[in-house]
Amino acid sequence: MAAPAAALEFRGAAPWRRALRLHGWTIAVWLVLLAMVPYWRSLSEGDFKFDVRSLAIDGLPLCFAAMAQAVVVISGGIDLSIGSLMGVINVLSAREMVDMSFRQALAFSLLLIVLTMLASGFTGLVITLTRIPDIVVTLGMLFVWLGVALWIMEIPGGGVPLDFSNLALGDVGSSGIPNATVAVFAALVLVWVPLRWLRPGLAIYAVGSNRNSAYLSGIGVSRTRVGAYLLAGLFTGLGGLSLSASSAIGDPNSGATYTLNSVAAVVLGGVSLLGGVGGLFGVIAAAYVLTLSKIILLLRGTDPNYANVYQGALIILVVILGGLLTRKTRS
Amino acid sequence: MSAVPEAVGRETRLRSAQRFLVDNPVVVLIGVLVLLFVLTDVVNRNEAGEPFVTWNQLSTTFLVAAPLGMIAAGQTLVMLTGGVDLSVAFTATAAAFATSWQGGNGTAQGILAGLAVGLGIGLGNGIGVGIFRVNPLIMTLGTSSVTFGLLSIYAGRSFEKVVPGLVSTLGSDRFFDYLPANLIFWGVVAALLILGLRYTGYGRMLYAVGDNEAAARLAGVRVWHVLVLVYVLCGLFSAFGGLLLVGFTNNPDLGLATPYLLQSVAAVVIGGTSIFGGWGSYSGTIVGVLILTVLGSLLTLLDAEEWQRQVIYGSIIIVLTAIYARVSGSE
Numbered sequence: 001m002a003a004p005a006a007a008l009e010f011r012g013a014a015p016w017r018r019a020l021r022l023h024g025w026t027i028a029v030w031l032v033l034l035a036m037v038p039y040w041r042s043l044s045e046g047d048f049k050f051d052v053r054s055l056a057i058d059g060l061p062l063c064f065a066a067m068a069q070a071v072v073v074i075s076g077g078i079d080l081s082i083g084s085l086m087g088v089i090n091v092l093s094a095r096e097m098v099d100m101s102f103r104q105a106l107a108f109s110l111l112l113i114v115l116t117m118l119a120s121g122f123t124g125l126v127i128t129l130t131r132i133p134d135i136v137v138t139l140g141m142l143f144v145w146l147g148v149a150l151w152i153m154e155i156p157g158g159g160v161p162l163d164f165s166n167l168a169l170g171d172v173g174s175s176g177i178p179n180a181t182v183a184v185f186a187a188l189v190l191v192w193v194p195l196r197w198l199r200p201g202l203a204i205y206a207v208g209s210n211r212n213s214a215y216l217s218g219i220g221v222s223r224t225r226v227g228a229y230l231l232a233g234l235f236t237g238l239g240g241l242s243l244s245a246s247s248a249i250g251d252p253n254s255g256a257t258y259t260l261n262s263v264a265a266v267v268l269g270g271v272s273l274l275g276g277v278g279g280l281f282g283v284i285a286a287a288y289v290l291t292l293s294k295i296i297l298l299l300r301g302t303d304p305n306y307a308n309v310y311q312g313a314l315i316i317l318v319v320i321l322g323g324l325l326t327r328k329t330r331s
Numbered sequence: 332m333s334a335v336p337e338a339v340g341r342e343t344r345l346r347s348a349q350r351f352l353v354d355n356p357v358v359v360l361i362g363v364l365v366l367l368f369v370l371t372d373v374v375n376r377n378e379a380g381e382p383f384v385t386w387n388q389l390s391t392t393f394l395v396a397a398p399l400g401m402i403a404a405g406q407t408l409v410m411l412t413g414g415v416d417l418s419v420a421f422t423a424t425a426a427a428f429a430t431s432w433q434g435g436n437g438t439a440q441g442i443l444a445g446l447a448v449g450l451g452i453g454l455g456n457g458i459g460v461g462i463f464r465v466n467p468l469i470m471t472l473g474t475s476s477v478t479f480g481l482l483s484i485y486a487g488r489s490f491e492k493v494v495p496g497l498v499s500t501l502g503s504d505r506f507f508d509y510l511p512a513n514l515i516f517w518g519v520v521a522a523l524l525i526l527g528l529r530y531t532g533y534g535r536m537l538y539a540v541g542d543n544e545a546a547a548r549l550a551g552v553r554v555w556h557v558l559v560l561v562y563v564l565c566g567l568f569s570a571f572g573g574l575l576l577v578g579f580t581n582n583p584d585l586g587l588a589t590p591y592l593l594q595s596v597a598a599v600v601i602g603g604t605s606i607f608g609g610w611g612s613y614s615g616t617i618v619g620v621l622i623l624t625v626l627g628s629l630l631t632l633l634d635a636e637e638w639q640r641q642v643i644y645g646s647i648i649i650v651l652t653a654i655y656a657r658v659s660g661s662e
Binding site: 137305308 | 415459463464465466468469470472473474476477479480481483484487593596606607636637638639640641642644645646648649652653656657
């Protein structure tokens with residue numbers, strides 16, 4: 001009887017403490033993002049609304065890539081093929097949509113999203129059936145998808161209908177809220193939030209935190225892991241389409257940077273690479289932090305190549321610090 | 332004793348034969364290599380009307396294979412510890428640039444500059460993986476993007492590129508018409524590696540750490556020493572690979588070693604080194620390198636495009652890992 005009483009007392013005594021323990025990291029990342037804003041504003045001479053919109057557009061593909069990565073990482077895996085699969089969707093949509101009307105393009109996008117889910121689910125199936133670690137299979141798939149993207153389109157080209165492009169570039173009515181932000185939060189609220197509190201989402205967390213315990217509690221481990229890859233495929237598809245919409249061109253190498261950056265965003269967003277910990281809300285903030293840090297470097301007049309160097313170094317630093325902190329809290 | 336039925340005797344003999352092949356994949360691999368040579372010969376006779384298996388072609392195969400053999404040597408060591416190094420390609424390219432940048436100041440200085448670059452990048456990887464326990468994939472992907480960023484800055488600046496004569500000789504000359512200089516170099520390194528892995532304390536520790544890190548630590552192995560050194564060695568081998576490459580082409584460019592990243596992983600996997608660590612050998616990798624080189628010639632003969640190569644190499648990694656995992660029962 002003593003233990004539950006103590007737990008109740010703890011809960012009753014300081015509910016904010018529990019909330020802080022559970023969501024402290026997520027809150028911290030959003031605060032970091034907010035803290036970066038004044039410095040960013042002091043550098044930029046542009047219109048605030050315009051700048052916010054370009055931040056939202058720049059960060060859009062990374063947000064989706066990071067959400068996809070987060071789902072897989074929470075389920076206890078890692079997907080290195082997200083970037084190159086986004087590249088495939090990018091070139092495929094840009095090649096086919098050039099001469100399409102807006103409605104056709106929308107219908108084709110749905111088809112592409114289903115295709116991406118199947119492709120990603122296939123990867124998950126290979127992983128669970130052969131029992132090879134995620135890292136090996138997705139590393140192989142990274143090159144397979146890169147090859148497929150090169151096959152579809154060897155050099156950058158193609159295009160998308162103007163209205164389709166405006167889906168990513170425009171604002172909602174005249175409210176000044178960028179479509180790109182709405183898209184990210186719509187995906188979060190409509191897809192992830194309901195799932196997270198229902199059986200499939202809970203199963204993903206359970207499998208990620210301890211596969212054996214999850215199995216012993218009657219969760220279909222393989223089914224859940226394939227499910228996580230299917231869900232990641234949905235976000236990857238959205239990421240690929242947002243690449244096409246925001247750049248209005250297809251480039252087989254466009255997805256190259258998103259694999260590493262998505263892992264960085266996931267770690268920075270408070271998701272443990274060991275699985276089972278964290279959520280997508282913090283990951284979105286982390287994706288914007290990474291995007292904004294690059295924008296700030298460019299505003300300071302840094303050579304874009306140096307910006308890549310700084311960002312690579314920043315990512316390593318984030319992963320090192322994240323690893324140190326989670327190791328501390330776990331032990 | 333003579334009462335043992337003959338069928339049982341045959342079965343055990345079959346099983347011991349199977350056991351022998353599992354323990355010595357090199358035997359099977361050499362068979363595959365010979366088959367591939369014959370196949371390429373047949374294709375070449377059909378396409379070009381002349382045989383492929385000539386002394387000249389054999390010599391060329393080894394000449395082309397040596398840089399990959401060098402890069403795959405580092406990759407083998409890293410994969411024996413259960414990691415993977417994705418920075419090998421850009422390390423090799425960076426070393427090639429450093430050598431041709433300092434080449435004008437003397438041969439020794441040029442070669443030392445190249446090796447120093449490899450050592451530095453390897454040390455960075457080693458510190459990240461060995462001391463800060465960053466996932467090897469993420470760490471090496473990170474250093475790889477930093478290296479590429481720095482390379483694209485410095486390679487863009489104009490400087491006199493001088494490939495030292497010794498490097499040139501080592502990379503492209505042949506003695507007695509048929510004996511490539513780099514084959515001699517490769518042979519020495521291979522002998523040292525194979526013997527070193529088998530008979531030195533460090534070699535045994537590599538296997539121990541890759542097989543079971545916790546057990547190795549309890550047995551008194553300083554795991555981080557082993558890990559830091561293995562990434563440094565991998566950086567050095569990649570730098571040697573880069574030197575041989577630039578000696579061959581005599582002109583460093585940004586894409587010099589790019590194809591070798593995937594091929595080095597594929598060569599190690601084909602060679603039977605377990606991607607989970609703790610099991611494998613450099614002799615297998617050597618045959619893997621030769622198989623990939625002949626496969627490359629075959630694909631060139633068949634006019635294969637870049638995307639087809641990517642897909643083929645990526646699939647090889649997944650399929651072979653699955654087969655090895657099944658055959659050796661390491662699930």
